[in-house]
Amino acid sequence: MPERTLVGQNYTTPDLVAKVTGKAKYAEDYRAEGMLFCKLLLSPMPHARVRRIDSSKALAMKGVVGVLTADDFPPVKPDQSGLKPEQALTNEPVYQGEPILAVAAVDEVTAADAIELIELDLEPLPFAVDPIESLRPEGANARLEGNAYVDRKVATLKWTAEDFREVAAGRLPFGKGADEWKVGDVDAGFKQADVVIDETVVIQSTGHQPLETRTAMAYWQNGKLYLHGSTQSVARTVASVAGWVGVEPSKVVIVSEYTGGGFGSKIPGAHSMAIPALLSKKTGRPVMMRISREEEHFIGRARAGMQARARLGMRKDGRITALDLYIVMDNGPYSAQGDARSSGSIASLAYQPMTMRFRSVAVLTNTPPRTSQRSPGGMQVNAILEPIITKAARKLGLDQVAVRHINAPAGKAPYGPPGQNGKQRYVTSAFVKEALDRGVELFGWDARKGRSGQRRGSKARGIGVAVSPYVGGSIGFDAIMTIRPDGRLYFQSGIGNLGTHSTIDVHRVAAELLGMPWEKCEVIWGDTSKHVPWSCSSAGSQTVHAMTRAAHAGAMDAKRKLQELAAHDLGGKPDDYDVSNERVHRKGNASGGLTFAQAAKRAIELGGKYDGHELPKDINPMTKTSATALAGLGLMGVAKDNYPRDGDTHSYVVGFAEVEVDVETGAYQILDYTAVADCGTVLHPHSLAGQIHGGSVLGMGHAIGQRWTYDQHYGRPLAKRFHHTKPPTILDVPVAMKWDAVNIPDPETPVGARGIGEPPVGAGYGAVLNALVDALGDDAFRRTPVTPDVIVAALDAGKWTHEALTAHV
């Protein structure tokens, strides 16, 4: 273990000044000679077939240069599910707002005016926007091929009239067609329980809505596509864009130095990037596609909402003896989403139920395409289960924290469905109990308990705690770094720069191992023509784990080469040498040997493996291409992460909240929030704080108001802009939120650090919902978001009054 000179220290990332001064260039800030602008024609119907498009009047307009339709895209075939993969333009729109056509013109107003001159003849097709309605015996299918994923294929799935008597009674029926897994004997588990709670709940779908929309600009040069876009991975977007556009990956250059948020909606890149790319190819001119907020609502991806029923049994000591969870997931119109599957796994990890049955159905709807949104499935299941666990604890007279403690995962905790061998998978490590203990102290839980559920006048107080795990890291990626004759260390970074700092942070691990002062390090990022290595997508909270491992491997390779080079030039064995003080030197003589600058020069002279002319066999082809281009610049550290790992990496956040609800108006304020993370070794405290608080606020937003709305009869969305979809503002969250991390290294990764992007979301969400239960009692709500109307109506009626199963309210 080296001395921690950089890991765990705060510093200013090199991209920050540009960001805060407005000098940072996002996709929309680029201009190219002769650049055109394009605008999109969106489907006015939730499901239709294009019979005819007449663009002649649009094309005749002065300033209009070209029109692009689905017919200009590379042909695609249905995949194993039976559905054709989504393309950026379509002749069968499957949600209102899906792009059908794009017009390129000399300016945006001309392009928009031209759109109005397009004659579009659409044949309306059946549609469904609420999964439950589509499962009715007479319900419409969202797709011509069917309405649900059954055994991974799109098929028609209808429940019985008997099932729908349950729906009428406000309960989700356990209808047929679900994927199912079981651990232990659930019935026996319920028999051991002293209290059983059975609730049907609805969790809303929400758009990702990053502040930077998926604007993109493209041009072609010498047969190569140059695309300026917004993405969660620079390295990984090359292949996806190449696929959408129909060219070889070697013909694609992605430039994305700054990404204004992604939350999972830009993994990797966006289908719509193909529009300016293909329009540019067709017109022979650069094309800028600026995406408006309303367009982002449609094409910007969304989280899968859920209609769920959970039965939970608890023993009087608080241990969860049985969990029977059934989820209907709103899959949107395209490929099968993994949210529900993750919900099952995360539920089993977070609460370690002694027995569990999990069932889920993915139902297709004519609503915007879904994809992973920060803690996909994890966040939703936090919202489904946390209030139920709290209610069970209340019935047994148990403290919320005590119940989380007794059920908390620890060590190599098992989770998820049993594998072929009948055994569950397990995690690398979990220190949730330690996080709960720290949170109780930091939040002052015990002191606040006196206010739990208390009223003064019209103001009721409540406190809540929630446990939120999520996946926290992958393995097997590459690093490239070079020590050059100028004595500096250069890192190539293929990581997307979406605001988490990990683009830069992970390389500090390597600088520390090599003893290189950070001031002498340069990180090269944001452009695939600058020779970046194979990297993970910044998704699934992988980056800090995956890319610190890669950085570690790359640094160890560079160190070994320095030692070998010194032995070659100065005699002795490689192991006689050490690196420190910007030198490679004999152990115990830090001022001798070669400076890094000298070593870099010698590496170039010696060539071969030293300067990148010979490369490891196991690195990814992208890394190989990049390393080859950089060969001869200095001493190269280049390696794949081959470190062992026993278990699946997850991180955990526990959140604590206090709310004050006005029982006469239903309005409430989150007074305080504290979160404690178990994410292994802390890499960069400031950015960790940003992730913990930012993720928690996303969860709070889902608790208090973020949503979308559909008129089911017309299949059209009504909430499309920020003042309708209501993401939280700075005034909706506590002024000063506290945080801490247990800072215990994960034993299964050399640096000890795990990812943290996702776990805070469910912690913020669950803690606020639990605080509301604490303040309002067990019967105030069965859906999220919990808005003032829901509360005031429930308090007036003495029980929850909202519709039990309707989606998109």
Next chain:
Amino acid sequence: MAVIRDVMPAFELFQPANVEEALSLLNRYKSDAWVMAGGLDSFDWLKDRIKRPKVVVDLVGVKELEGVRASGDGLEIGAMTTLTDLVRHPLVREKFGMLLEAAEAAASPQIRNQGTIGGNVSQDTRCWYYRDGWECYRAGGNICYADTPTAMNREHAIFDADRCVAVNPSDTAPALIALDAKMVIRSTSGEQIVDAEHYFIGPGIDITRMTVLKPGDLLVAIRIPGTWAGSQFYFEKVRDRKVWDFPLVNVASVMKTSGGTIQDLRLALNGVAAHPVRLRAVEAAVRGKPRNEQTAEMAGLMAIEGAKPLRHNGYKLPLVRNLVKRAIRGVEGSWTS
């Protein structure tokens, strides 16, 4: 014609320098002209290409319409005074603190820096069917999409619906009605003064308009008489978010008491009908009554008499009942930590 949103089309723009020029333009172009104050309501319509005026008359250069002035023992507020300037004005703070609260509850700081008092009271409804270009009654069609069995109408009307169930979203309107403000309207044919209460109209009078303003008319000022200066005020707005949100319901009241008895009051609500609602019956019933819980309860119950909830807005009944109750007796209890 295919539809595209969020790209402003070209139009002819006039930026008059004084009221006379503005009125002359409005008279010349009549219903082809669009009056623009801060632009918060206008730009939505224009960018979405739903309202397509030939001519936009932008009042930003009409400096004589800006500012707050003492007028007798009351105030005169120029229609182009921004909500921020209104909130910061010492006379408003000193005499009519409730108007400050109402104006500060509107939108967000950024929007209040740009939005004007004239625009806030004259803005169109925010019904999301109508604003999204659905061909409803208010848009000249023959259906109300917000009043069907599948309609999403959590934000919509519980009172005075007449075909259309949209609501007036203004936060300052009920405060101005409670304060008995007078709206000063000019056209090339002269000036008229209208009580704030009568400035707003429902669909029964004209389903396409929210106010009495007709083509050629310009709201130039709002006068607040001294009658209620320094009296007991109550304003409350309930919304989903703490900022940048229209009211689910808001309430404004002014009251004079003597020895625990309510001598006089004026009470208005918004977010419940196509126009702000003055609760005259409640006012009459509580005048002369002791200001206590019992009177407040009675006022709350009276306030919802005749309310007709839709599928998703039944909560507005207990909400209105409680808000009116609070307007009479105040908010009970609070926490200090």
